[in-house]
Each structure stands twice: as structure tokens, then as C-alpha cells.
Amino acid sequence: SLKLSRTLQACDMRPTLADDQLEVCHDNGRLNLAMTKHVDDLRFTGEEAKATQVVNKLKEEFGDLDIEKDEYTNCGVEHKRLSNGTVEMTQNRYINSLKTIGHPKLVGAAAEAETSAEVHQLFQSLLGAAAFTLLTQHWIAVYIISLQRHTHASKNIHVRRLNAVVRALQKSPAKLVFHAMNCSNKIVSFMDAAFAKEQDKGYGLRGAVHLRKGMGTDTGIEVYHMLLAECKSLKLVTRSSFSSETLGLTGGLDSMWPLMVTLHEVAQGPLRADEARKIRAEGGLRVSADALIDAKSGFDAVTASPLKAPTEKNLANHLFWVREWLQVGILDQLKWCGTRDMVADGLTTGKGERN
Secondary structure (H helix, E strand, O other), rough: HHHHHHHHHHHHOOOOOOOOOOOEEEOOEEEEEEEEEEEEEEEEOOOOOHHHHHHHHHHHHHHOOOOOOOEEEOOEEEEOOOOOOOOOEEOOOHHHOOOOOOOHHOOOOOOEOOOHHHHHHHHHHHHHHHHHHHHOOOOOOOOOOOHHHHOOEEHHHHHHHHHHHHHHHHHOOOOEOOOEEEEEEEEEEEEEEOOOOOOOOOOOEEEEEEEEEEEOOOOOEEEEEEEEEEEEOOOOOOOOHHHHHHHHHHHHHHHHHHHHHHHHHHHHHHHOOHHHHHHHHOOOOOOOEEEOOOOOHHHHHHHHOOOOOOOHHHHHHHHHHHHHHHHHHEEEEEEEEEEOHHHHHHHOOOOOOOO
């Protein structure tokens, strides 16, 4: 790893602050190569002359390399670049290789009974394998997160649900499509949260879909690139829909920040820590962002003039923080949309249509 870093440094590659496994190279302020690293797998894109220079330097240090262009598999994800520059990503081969759990101790077993040690071990293994598909199959995230709450003590019903998820994956192959586009330097993020009144423990889920906006190079219409889709537990106890939605918004913004910093660094070069702190306090990122929520109460609370502390006083700082993002200019707009337009809804509930 150290030898690789030194080799790339000799080619003027520099790791980004937000993700040191992403390295970029700029020539007079223009990006000419970007590379991601994972152990001995390197994936890069850029100008042909610069790419050839880096490849030749790597060959000098490490010997012959296996080089694949336009169509290859990296980290279990199949990549295919089309003639117009659009890139498709799938995990179909990996998904089709998954095997559902079939065990004699499951036959006729009560759904609510705890699994045997052997079946539980199979459950943990298959759940980990299914979770890996979240690199591309975000539509099953809420089911995976739900099942992961039972990794220490599973029941037969959980095994059957996991088998159903795997069968659904294999029955409905899906792919991510990154259309060739001219970037608009805008992130559009949908943020949602779930709250169930009957959950007296105050457990809640949040979901977020972060998209990069641009104009299709061959169509001239708006297109979006999926940067990140996440389904996570809320870190704080929630007692109402308002608190869940507020925490979902702030959690989504928190995960949006490193994406914005990364896109800024890709465009203009790596930042120092002090530069990133200054931008966080004063603004100045190359990219802007719009955040969309479907909670009208949360939208009204943030945009009220003057901003007042809510009934749950501990949420006041969260609302002030969101308002600060708007004032500094990191967040360009906060928007409200109806539930039927909430892209992240499928990351917080299993009842919504997966398409």
C-alpha cells in the first residue's frame, strides 16, 4: 500500500481529503485523471496520455498488469461503458450465485422459534452476502437493515424472510445507469424518516438518496447520477414523527457533506483540513445542494421567521443547524415534496412499490 501510494505520488496523483482511496490529478486546474483503490484493484478514468503514464509507472514498479477497458468487474460489481459514454453497473452474476437456506431443521419448524446453531450460522453468512448487493440494489435496503437487527439471535421467520429477499433479487435483476452528462455542480438529495407509535423504545429509521444533477450529453435533458442511497437507524430516541423527520433531515445532510467535499476536490484538487473547515464555516464549495423532505412540519419549522424552538426543546439545535446551512450557502434550497414524490420512501418502509 505504501509502495503504491509513492508510485502514484510520483505521477502527481493526490488522495482527496474526504476519501483517501480516491486519488486525483490536475493539470493547471483541470482534472485529467481520477482513480479509486481497493487492495490491488485500481479503477481509473481520465485523459489517455495521463492514463498511459500512470500505467507505465505502475508496470515499472509492480510488473505486468491485467488491464480491462469499458467492460470489467471491480469489487464484485460489473461495469459496462456504452459507446455514448453511459456506464451501467450490475451485480447480476454475484446475485445469481447466492443460494437460499435449506436445512432439515427448518422443515415444519415454528416461525417464532429460535434457529438452531447451524441454521443461525447460515443466516449470518447469507445476510452478509445479501448486504453486499446494496452496492447496486438499494431497493432491498430496508429489508436488510431490518434483518440485521437479528444477527445475534435469529428466528426461523427471519431465515424465511431472508430467503424471500434473495429470491426477489434473483427474480428482478436491476442495474444502475450513469448517463453520460455535463455536470450541473448540483446535488439533489431526498431525505425521509419512519416512526411507528407502537415502538415504545423510540426506534426509528432514516433513508436518504443523494443524486448528482446534470444535462445528458446526447439528449439535452436533465439526468441524475446515484451517488449514495442509505437506510440507517436513527442515532437518537424519537418520540414523534416530527423528531424522526428532523433527525432524518440532519442525518441526511451529515452524509451529504463528504459527497459535496469529494466532488469539489475532484473538480479543483484535494483540500487541506483547514481549508475544509473554512468552507464549512463560510461556504465556497464548487457544488451546491438541494434537500427535499416530505414532512411539512419540519419544513415549516426550519423556514419559520423567526425560527422558534419546537415543543421538544432538544431538537432546537438541529433546526438551527439546518438554517445555518442555508445561510452559509452550503445548502442552496430546502424543499417540501409530497409523499408520492419522495424517492427515499422505499428506504424507510417495506410496503412501498420497489420500482
